[in-house]
Amino acid sequence: MGRSPCCCHDAGVKKGPWTEEEDRALVEHIQKRGGHVGSWRGLPKASGLNRCGKSCRLRWTNYLRPDIKRGNFSDDEERLIISLHAALGNKWSTIATQLEGRTDNEIKNYWNTHIRKKLLRMGVDPVTHQQLPPDHIIDGASPSGTLLPESLLWAAAAAALGGGLDTAAIMQAQLLQQLLHAIGSNNNTTNLIANLTASNAMLNSGGGIVPNLVLQDQMNMLSTGANYLQPGYLCNFSSLAGQDMVQQQQQQQLISSPAPGTSSSAGVEPADQHRDTAAGFASHDVSPAADRAPMEEFAGLLEPMMDMPGLCSLESDSFWNDILKDSYRF
DNA sequence: AAATGTTTCAACCGCGTTTCC
DNA sequence: AGGAAACGCGGTTGAAACATT
Known part of the structure; x- marks a missing residue:
């Protein structure tokens, strides 16, 4: 015995914009239950609303929920x-x-x-x-403006976000992506090496745990051969956010000068560490590496990534082994 | 002031996944 | 175990608000 059909297909169920009375009825009903909805399907009948349960859920989650930020x-x-x-x-x-x-x-x-x-x-x-x-x-x-290596831009972006995002994780994912691009195109080696150097600096500065969510998703895309993303434009915050001079200055400050009193990463908050690291990248920590023999640099720079938490091992994963073997040809 | 074009966003629709019987 | 309902998500729509002519 299955379930009964969804009320959405009932002819008499109201659709379209919600009235204040309907909103009030829905909020009161959910509040009476201590914020727990239970079954959305049963909610309309229980609350006296002539609406589909699906419509109620949408109205609540997108509009009426008390924790929704407006503006x-x-x-x-x-x-x-x-x-x-x-x-x-x-x-x-x-x-x-x-x-x-x-x-x-x-x-x-x-x-x-x-x-x-x-x-x-x-x-x-x-x-x-x-x-x-x-x-x-x-x-x-x-x-x-000058386009910086993508991972630096990501680091700067994430640092600007104030620590809500794992900068190192994003950089790792971006580097993996660039690895594939470099292997495929033969012309991104210099950038890739520069970015790996930057990534190492980031990791050494105390990069956190890789969110499985992001990495898993990226790994899925990589393994399926999907064309991946390179948001290098993120350096151009000011034009994105509205040509604001103050923002331009803030952005310049972000990538060109360390915050006062943060010359050492010891004892600073993660967000500050990211900010420092991003600033460090922008002060051209990366350039010496780019001048060295590409293959030598490449092998050395990959090493620290093998120990990253949540990242598949480049040594043990045959997929990555094959790719690395192929990469030695460029 | 009216007509027309553009933008915004709440709400709907359909589909894939999860849960239930 | 398998089928069906419920859920959740992303894409799309359309009415209202706003801007332009």
Whole structure:
């Protein structure tokens, strides 16, 4: 014996915008139960609402929930969304878990109506996070300034987010991606080595545990051969967030000068460590490595990554072994 | 001031996954 | 174990608000 059909298909069930009375009835019903809904399907009948349970759930989770944050997205939130989208794609619910008080629907809408357009104006493909060909750039607004290695930009972005995100994890994932790109294209070796050097510096500075969520997702994509993301435009925060001079100065400060009193990583908060590391990268810790013999550097720089928590072992995983073997040809 | 175009976002739809019988 | 319902997610729609002509 199965379950009874969903009420969504009942002809008499109301659809469309919710009235204040309906909102009140739904909130009161859920509050009476101490915030526990139980079965959404049974909720409309229990609360006296002529709505589908699915509609009630949507209304509650996207609008009526007391912990929902209202108002405009901050610049930090915007950057976080972009970073997460670059890593996860359109996994709105997963992205929403990293933004307190924001719903997946709200983030999705914000992406489609604001961020997506900004990226296009900057000449960045919002799907791949790679630069569009010049003839695809909208309004002739191309990214300005020097493009730094992607991992540095990610580090700077994550540091700017204030520690809510694991900078080292993002860098690791990006490096894995670049590894594949370098292997495939033969022309990214220098950047890859520079970034591996930067990653080592990050890890040595106390990078945290890799979130399985992000890495697993990335590994899945890598192993299936999916074209992965390179959000190098993240250096261009100011043009993304609205050409604000103050922001430009803050950004410049972020990547060019260490915060006062943080010359040593000992005793500082993780977010500060990330910020310091990002600043260190920008002060060209990476450049000497790029001048050395590529293969020698490459082998040495990969070593520390093998011990990363949550990251598959480059020694034991045959997939990565094969890739590394192939890579020695470039 | 009216018409038209554009943007925004709440809500719906359909599909894949999970849970239940 | 297998089928069906419920759930949750991402894509899409459409009405309202806002901007432009």
